[in-house]
Amino acid sequence: MDQAELTTEQVLKRDIPWETYMTTKLITGTCLQLLRRYDKRSESYRAQLLEDDGPAYARIFVNILRDIFKEETVEYVVALVDEMLTANPKRARLFHDESLANEDTYEPFLRLLWKGNWFIQEKCCRILTLIVSARPKKSDSSKRGFTTIDDVLKGLVEWLCAQLRKPSHPTRGIPTAINCLSTLLKEPLVRSTFVREDGVKLLVPLISPASTQQSIQLLYETCLCIWLLSYYEPAIEYLATSRALPRLIDVVKCSTKEKVVRVVILTFRNLLPKGTFGAQMVDLGLPQIVQSLKSQAWSDEDLLEALNELEEGLRDNIKRLSSFDKYKQEVLLGQLDWSPMHKDPIFWRENITHFEENDFQILRVLVTILDTSSDARALAVACYDLSQFIQYHPAGRVILSDLKAKDRVMKLLNHDNAEVTKNALLCSQRLFLGAKYASFLQA
Structure with missing residues (x-):
């Protein structure tokens, strides 16, 4: 089967010869015992195992991916880790447990991000995003010989930009990249690396009114990326010279999805005092659009507050405009x-x-x-x-x-x-x- 079309369910039906790996000393006897207890078990049973001995399983998964290169086994293990984190994203903290201080928990996933097939790449991207986001605030990124957090973030951004330029998968490459970016752009280093990689211009074409559930989610996460970038001055400078603003205004005029409207309005609120954005917003008719949006029944209090603030800011901006403006x-x-x-x-x-x-x-x-x-x-x-x-x-x-x-x-x-x-x-x-x-x- 084409690995690009593999599903987690199909991969996890495989029987992996763990005993053979122990015989060839690729895994230890203790590792085999733990795997037998975990493999092919129900979600509730696994949840208890992870509750009791989660860091040990994190170590096992990392060690297997470090030492075993058979593609079917690698696919199986990244599917196990992805399933574990999807069920409870907080489990990403297990990879930062003190007992793993001597393990390079990032390296196998970062290496496979570039060398694996699409199934492996997609899983490793999601796994790395969650593990990086769950790291302690004062994490040690300078352990000698280990992959640093800076290495991981830069590697992730390079891979994500590569997907936006030329997706490895025709339908999932871009959505996967945008989904991870919408989480990672909270990181200052990711913002600076993304702008240096010329990533902002790769987002702008994706800002377009959407109708299907899948395209609405992609639009929302793209707008979320733009909102996160609106806190970063070098990104704002690029947005000012791109078609981002008129595209965002088209989206907010056409969208009925509250979460999409909310993130776009919050972006406008951030951009309004920057450079010529205020005058551009007035030129593009945003004051009238805001009035129209205020007349609609929104349940999100943050959206209503942002609309009021944006309306007031636009009104002040109009007062400052010259007679020709x-x-x-x-x-x-x-x-x-x-x-x-x-x-x-x-x-x-x-x-x-x-x-x-x-x-x-x-x-x-x-x-x-x-x-x-x-x-x-x-x-x-x-x-x-x-x-x-x-x-x-x-x-x-x-x-x-x-x-x-x-x-x-x-x-x-x-x-x-x-x-x-x-x-x-x-x-x-x-x-x-x-x-x-x-x-x-x-x-």
């Missing part, structure tokens, strides 16, 4: 109204060059509003703003002609709303006749 927010949200800046000559003179930013992004949005909006007020204001651009920008007519604004404006000359037709007429006159002559006619 406010104008830009209004345009990008498509919520145009006759706020004072539209008819303020000083605003247009001081900010006219800002309209050239991002390949005339604001002008393109205004032209799109003429095509798509059904709001008469928004249409009237958009026409007026385009006419103002012609008046104050030396190449205004040429730029708007290149953006195909003429046809859109002309269509609005027959609009039912008088305010729309009035401003469409002004804009069309400036498009065809030039700003000064059009102003003269209007006068």
